[in-house]
Amino acid sequence: MDGLRLNIPPARANGNLPKRAEPYARLAVIGMGSWGTALATVAATAGCDTRLWGRREALADAIRTAGENVDHLPGIKLPATLKATSDLSEALDGAEAVLLVTPSHTLRDVARAMRPWLPEGIPIALCCKGIERGTGYLLSHVVEEELPGHPVGAISGPTFAHETALGHPTAATVAFNFRHHDRIAPERAPAARLALTMQTQAFRPYVSDDLVGVEVGGAVKNVIAIACGMMTGAGFAENTRAALITRGMDEMKVLAEALGGKRETVTGLSGAGDLTLTCSSSTSRNMSLGTQLGKGIPRAECFGGKATVVEGEVNAVSVVDLARRVGVEMPICEAVHAILYESAPLSETFQALWSRPIEGEPRALDITLHPHEGDPA
Structure with a gap:
């Protein structure tokens, strides 16, 4: 995006030179619906130790035994390395980053429930979309209220869960606000590290510093x-x-x-x-x-x-x-x-x-044309 220039150099033998961006080793995906399962599939396929959480133990058990999410992505075999659980503390144990993939209207409650189990500073990426009813808050603001001390971003794009889980070529944006030290050492920025964590031969992430625009x-x-x-x-x-x-x-x-x-x-x-x-x-x-x-x-x-x-x-x-x-x-x-x-x-x-009044399409063209009196609306 405009204003964001990332140049992450490859690893060099000289330890004083900038290092390659490192993907996260363990990821927690909170939300066992179709999109949460698809994203967990992508992360596990990319080689990340991935834990998928949902409220229903019966569904988590079905994923463990049958290797598929029979309720939301039936017929799609999930990676054998993907671990499903209904225990939130188990899902978050050791996680280096979290994907929040719950419906927007339950986001605040789920984020609050995570608080006892999530060490400070762990990045959180929202994979649900919306604006909180009543407050008018973007969902990142909701999470920041419930889980202060965590970088909050989003993953968003033209992504149907079924196609993503099947490995169809898919692209998405990983957006976090870039702080001063993220620009000095972009290889350590949550957006860069999470993009590398999620990259596979089929799933292509792009990096953005405009979280508001993405949300x-x-x-x-x-x-x-x-x-x-x-x-x-x-x-x-x-x-x-x-x-x-x-x-x-x-x-x-x-x-x-x-x-x-x-x-x-x-x-x-x-x-x-x-x-x-x-x-x-x-x-x-x-x-x-x-x-x-x-x-x-x-x-x-x-x-x-x-x-x-x-x-x-x-x-x-x-x-x-x-x-x-x-x-x-x-x-x-x-x-x-x-x-x-x-x-x-x-x-x-x-x-x-x-039938609204005619307007100029470029913003610079300030024009409004109303119908003449008696003209059909």
């Missing part, structure tokens, strides 16, 4: 995906989805910049990449929910009536609340929020979105 992209893209699904379900096609993706990316940029992030981060893997993937496949629960709602299926009957957590549905509240607090306009997210929580009719809400 905003991950939270907003889920809401935009619901919008794309709604319009797809209502019978619209490629033009509409392309417009929503592009203007949704602009909403990401505006919010990221307002919170201190970089607009250009949103054009990377954690922004444009993740947004494009999530808005283009029914594999995404966010896209799927929107599609069902767009077809007129009541929310209670979506997913066959099965209770299904959809992060964008939760994020629609927190993203819009935060945007209003910091004074930025996010009309697509506002439209999704109105349909989900204010009983706004889908067709009329999107028609109003398309």
Whole structure:
């Protein structure tokens, strides 16, 4: 990203010269869902001593005995070296870094539960996406409150768990804020070390120092995906989805910049990449929910009536609340929020979105054109 220049030289015989960045030897992955299991698979494949934690002992036992996560990634054989446990102290014992892969609404409780078992200074990477409802906090702020004294970052990008676990070529961003000593000795920075820990022949990490931009992209893209699904379900096609993706990316940029992030981060893997993937496949629960709602299926009957957590549905509240607090306009997210929580009719809400005053697309072009009196809206 702009402003981040890392030059990590290879190991040399002279011990006074900079050393090669060292991967972490032991990793704890907290969260035994599909994405947590996929990331644990990547780390174990990379040769890292990896422990995967989940609340349910029955599922941990099934992974140990059957070698697969039958609930979340059925049919995919997991590395024999991967250790599954429902004991949080066992998962964190000796861990040099932690991946937190729990749903955003349970993150605070899980982070608090980790506190007695986690030595100070161990880096924590968030692998869930969202903004905390009520506080408006980015998830990194939530973890910093519950686990002070730890570097906090994120792993984000266009990554479906099933494909990642199967070893399909996948790229993601590893983001941590870079402190002064991280720039002087980048080979010791958590982002660099974690990227090396996760690198395999199929999983390619990139390093970023813009944690805010990466987090905003991950939270907003889920809401935009619901919008794309709604319009797809209502019978619209490629033009509409392309417009929503592009203007949704602009909403990401505006919010990221307002919170201190970089607009250009949103054009990377954690922004444009993740947004494009999530808005283009029914594999995404966010896209799927929107599609069902767009077809007129009541929310209670979506997913066959099965209770299904959809992060964008939760994020629609927190993203819009935060945007209003910091004074930025996010009309697509506002439209999704109105349909989900204010009983706004889908067709009329999107028609109003398309009928807003004409604006200049470059930010430098400050122009607003209102329809003439009597013109059709």
